[in-house]
Amino acid sequence: MDDAVLSRRSLIVTGAVGLAVPAVGAAVALTGSAARAGATRRVTIYAEALPGGLFGYGLEPGKATVPGPILEMYEGDTLEITLVNTTNQRLSIHPHGVDYSTESDGSPFNDSFNDPGETRTYVWRSREMFAAAGRRFMPGSAGYWHYHDHAMGTDHGTGGVAKGLYGALIVRRRGDILPDKQFTVVFHDMSINNRTAPNTPMFEANLGQRVEWLAIGHGNLFHTFHLHAHRWVDNRTGMLESISDPSPTIDNKDLNPGSSFGFQVLAGEGVGPGAWMYHCHVQNHSDGGMAGIFLVRNADGSMPPGAEDAIHRFQGHMHTTSTGDDHGGHGA
Amino acid sequence: MDDAVLSRRSLIVTGAVGLAVPAVGAAVALTGSAARAGATRRVTIYAEALPGGLFGYGLEPGKATVPGPILEMYEGDTLEITLVNTTNQRLSIHPHGVDYSTESDGSPFNDSFNDPGETRTYVWRSREMFAAAGRRFMPGSAGYWHYHDHAMGTDHGTGGVAKGLYGALIVRRRGDILPDKQFTVVFHDMSINNRTAPNTPMFEANLGQRVEWLAIGHGNLFHTFHLHAHRWVDNRTGMLESISDPSPTIDNKDLNPGSSFGFQVLAGEGVGPGAWMYHCHVQNHSDGGMAGIFLVRNADGSMPPGAEDAIHRFQGHMHTTSTGDDHGGHGA
Amino acid sequence: MDDAVLSRRSLIVTGAVGLAVPAVGAAVALTGSAARAGATRRVTIYAEALPGGLFGYGLEPGKATVPGPILEMYEGDTLEITLVNTTNQRLSIHPHGVDYSTESDGSPFNDSFNDPGETRTYVWRSREMFAAAGRRFMPGSAGYWHYHDHAMGTDHGTGGVAKGLYGALIVRRRGDILPDKQFTVVFHDMSINNRTAPNTPMFEANLGQRVEWLAIGHGNLFHTFHLHAHRWVDNRTGMLESISDPSPTIDNKDLNPGSSFGFQVLAGEGVGPGAWMYHCHVQNHSDGGMAGIFLVRNADGSMPPGAEDAIHRFQGHMHTTSTGDDHGGHGA
Ligand SMILES: [Cu+2]
Numbered sequence A, B, C: 001m002d003d004a005v006l007s008r009r010s011l012i013v014t015g016a017v018g019l020a021v022p023a024v025g026a027a028v029a030l031t032g033s034a035a036r037a038g039a040t041r042r043v044t045i046y047a048e049a050l051p052g053g054l055f056g057y058g059l060e061p062g063k064a065t066v067p068g069p070i071l072e073m074y075e076g077d078t079l080e081i082t083l084v085n086t087t088n089q090r091l092s093i094h095p096h097g098v099d100y101s102t103e104s105d106g107s108p109f110n111d112s113f114n115d116p117g118e119t120r121t122y123v124w125r126s127r128e129m130f131a132a133a134g135r136r137f138m139p140g141s142a143g144y145w146h147y148h149d150h151a152m153g154t155d156h157g158t159g160g161v162a163k164g165l166y167g168a169l170i171v172r173r174r175g176d177i178l179p180d181k182q183f184t185v186v187f188h189d190m191s192i193n194n195r196t197a198p199n200t201p202m203f204e205a206n207l208g209q210r211v212e213w214l215a216i217g218h219g220n221l222f223h224t225f226h227l228h229a230h231r232w233v234d235n236r237t238g239m240l241e242s243i244s245d246p247s248p249t250i251d252n253k254d255l256n257p258g259s260s261f262g263f264q265v266l267a268g269e270g271v272g273p274g275a276w277m278y279h280c281h282v283q284n285h286s287d288g289g290m291a292g293i294f295l296v297r298n299a300d301g302s303m304p305p306g307a308e309d310a311i312h313r314f315q316g317h318m319h320t321t322s323t324g325d326d327h328g329g330h331g332a
């Protein structure tokens, strides 16, 4: 994977060292004040070839990114996606978690894909929980989901997924807490968002900001997502839903192909600002480049002490084997 | 794995293209109206050699299948299994989730197995939760479990598991909702139920039927189970146990060796009838044949539009690499 | 991995065939009667080279073990660790789950490690849950966590983890039930606690004792932890937190690098005393030596019938391929 050939355009949106990460406003948000149950939103998505053999989804022509834009809706809403295939490959868009008929399955199996140059509409619906029996309910659509190609290369979209055709999809329940910032992290074979250290995204927030992490797994390998100095609850929202919520609190979670999860943390809360690592905890994956930086700035946006040194170390010295001799001492 | 040599007998029970899947009545059900707490059921299981080098468990002589029959009980019930080993291999039956003494462990380690030709009884007990301290309880036996050989080939039953000696075991809690249909899906190395596409089981239900999926992992590889257009809650039952159940809703779950889970969906609910895929989401596993069809028929049992085409595509065209050129256009 | 070279000292603490496992009192316990919210405990930990190329953490000079000592605290407590590096390698101690500033991160990335021969203090803080919005809470620190090196060999501590620099960390919530005994089980590449069968630890308890299992994953491979004849709830404590706790009950769980979980069982409860196996359920891992014995003695501490035979079988006959012919019959 040659990250150097990624266009600057995509860097701006996916986040890179020294650049701001996308604000919530960059996503297709059905969660604003205008949203209400049953709203239908129409959006055009452009599937495009990118430099370096990558492909991406974007909300405007020429703006495709890896990963694609964050798509959001509330339970009950419908998303009508007009997918414009500007490439010379067959491809599609297949969502997890929401409702769709076979026509919107996104699989060649159901004859649901875009031929090269073709435009096609996919409809994703969502819903609230509904009674089953006793106190039980069949689940609604709320969740931290994702979408991806299901047609390029093989009938399972292996080629499209490998080249970057993936993104996050959030279905919120009424009353869910909205974040200040959002980061999409895709663990995909030996890469993060099809990039390897030190070119992995650096995500930035100010101390105390509510940051939503969207973690997605793809490809052929197994992974575990670990975030330093922060933790979350292993349930639907990542927070304890009540004082008696039995869910475990974790800071390391399996992130395997086709799975996704999300959670919110308060940046640096209880630990202070600084440069914190996120990485795959499989040792030869983190050593091989599946690591990145979560930069928690001071509350006023200024750089905390030591953070620039840490970033410099990450860019210059990391991910090579070292011994005690390699490091000429350290300290105050 | 040559699926062509599987006997027609086993196809009937395990489900195959164009054949009905087993009804609930085909399982050893302790959950009927006659069942009550503390009931003891005696059942004879026959371990038999099958064509193609496979082995299976069955409830009658000559009726062994891969996977074996679904065994069910309510918390508090006991299952006494007389295992008849009709093969020339040592083997056993080892359950997950229930109570057994060392004599019923099913492991050579505890001298608990059947020599070739030997008959031996294994006793599995179950129980309800009981108070620990405070509001807490030690768990009862309720769960979506499984059973498998623990003695053929190696002391861990690696040979027997590899050849098909596995099946689902359900322990229900009083008040659990019973399904209309049940499907057992074993992800085992690069196979589903020791079969690969397009010979993987096609599971069938009518629109709106309550379908229970029993997912089991075996072998040496990691997998993720994904079902198109349906989802479930990642808890004990697969449904929200109350309006405040904090569990996440998912449609893709790790299914690794020795693990199992189950859930119920309403077939096609909110998405309509059609041919839906279930598959391992590890890309080279799905491409390699770990995919199958969940055929949701119309409510009256008739075929929905497009389903036969999809099945034909699956049988003829799937699981080969394709490019945009391979597919000569499509659409209405 | 040559387990024979492990020093006897370390065997005493980590548990081995025929030796008692560590009592709770052997751990750094902040959970005694003297503990209260906000307590600060200072402890010195010695990182030492061990025979066979291993490294360990210990609470006294010359007492390092693999895994290291169990560290415990209540939510709200602080642990100040003075890490003495007696080795000629750079190394550190990095915790999961608790709060620490960048100075205590334990990563070379944050210039937080011990050079060879250096002594350095790391501060780990913990806290209780605090209100988010609505009924929700941001999580406290309670959990079954772990700690490990993050600096030896690579910037991710791959060398230190591979050589044994890991251990369990428990943060308890007020009111949590305390166990009678504790066992740390680290699934690490093809080993358990850097040992393979038949030299894996034999954990012992008397019938009915409350045993706490601390399971940790490390290295490059995926694993599933299975315990025979016992089960637990897949939530924070391993027990049902109320009669309506929706969490599933399991006896097999993914245990992948960087992850950890814990649970309590009543030894032999409902199944009787005996020699029970715990093992990785990945077949070629268990066959390759990732298996051990949980010896449940009679309530008075005497050996139950058959247990010595089982242990003998494990030590002499296990983990070689066998056929029906290899075993000259058995039975009463
Ligand atoms: Cu990884």
Ligand SMILES: [Cu+2]
Pocket (backbone or CB within 6 Å): B187, B222, B223, B224, B280, B281, B282, B285, B286, B290
């Ligand atoms: Cu798979």
Ligand SMILES: [Cu+2]
Pocket (backbone or CB within 6 Å): C187, C222, C223, C224, C280, C281, C282, C285, C286, C290
């Ligand atoms: Cu393993």
